[in-house]
Amino acid sequence: MKKASDHVAELMDSFEKVCKSKGLRITHQRTEIFRMLIQNPNHPTTEDIFNQVRKHLSTISLDTVYRTIGTFEEYGLIRKVHHIDNATRFDHNLSIHHHLVCTQCGKIEDFYWPYFDRMKPPKSISRWGEIDLKHVVIDGICSSCSKKDI
Amino acid sequence: MKKASDHVAELMDSFEKVCKSKGLRITHQRTEIFRMLIQNPNHPTTEDIFNQVRKHLSTISLDTVYRTIGTFEEYGLIRKVHHIDNATRFDHNLSIHHHLVCTQCGKIEDFYWPYFDRMKPPKSISRWGEIDLKHVVIDGICSSCSKKDI
DNA sequence: CTATGTGCAAAGTCTTTGCTCCATC
């Protein structure tokens, strides 16, 4: 059986390969931030990352974390937990519905999916306490943006 | 056939009823903000709401919009478009997965749902351009928070 | 009339940016 530490080592290797192949310098800061991310399953905030990494790398600054995270996202090494943009948006449509989000222009459209609404969530989440609401977010490029792309 | 304006009038009526039943004062600001919300299907930001409402109510201030929106959400009149909290969170898990979000403590857990992943989105969204990713968010109360509730 | 709600201004978060020095390649 494989140890968890082997898995971390593997991911760190592939991190270095990605950096080399894309011409990204491998700095202490980047290495530690990436290591922290793969060891932390809790979807940390930037502040969380900063506080964790600071334990090993006391000189790191918060803006380096922001920049590094931005770089990682740009290079496809991590993803933001779904979230439209910085401003909260509101919805007066209280009936059960779902969202189409254009990753280019940020437009959000509602759609309905009654078949999905009737589905039971998978058994694997029975460990979770109570369920209020299940909601689908579909990311993509809306029709007007995909016309512009040509 | 019903006109759209009838529908708006109906919703405004029920808005007033809700306010009265819950002891919320019906002010110009609240009325105009609510009217704007039901006439705008675009999931506006607070700033959008402010700019729209200002056309009719030139003295309104941005912080009133924030407060009013907060009140509406608290009284169940509108909802925030799904979004965890103010800080962006990151995810190094790039495999296809979904999120359980505890609305009480904010914890986010990953889960897998291969049956859903194989499903085609509903036909109604064929108007949309391209689809990248479909993602389920389940809101609820996690097991440790629901134990505390008792 | 009374208490809730508004406007104003100021402060609090979270995030981004310009510049200089440092470390990786």
Place this chain on the structure above:
DNA sequence: GATGGAGCAAAGACTTTGCACATAG
């Protein structure tokens, strides 16, 4: 060595809050 990255500090975006006045009930 050259150049991309880190650290610092300041500014920018979004949101919240304390206080005095206005207004709905």
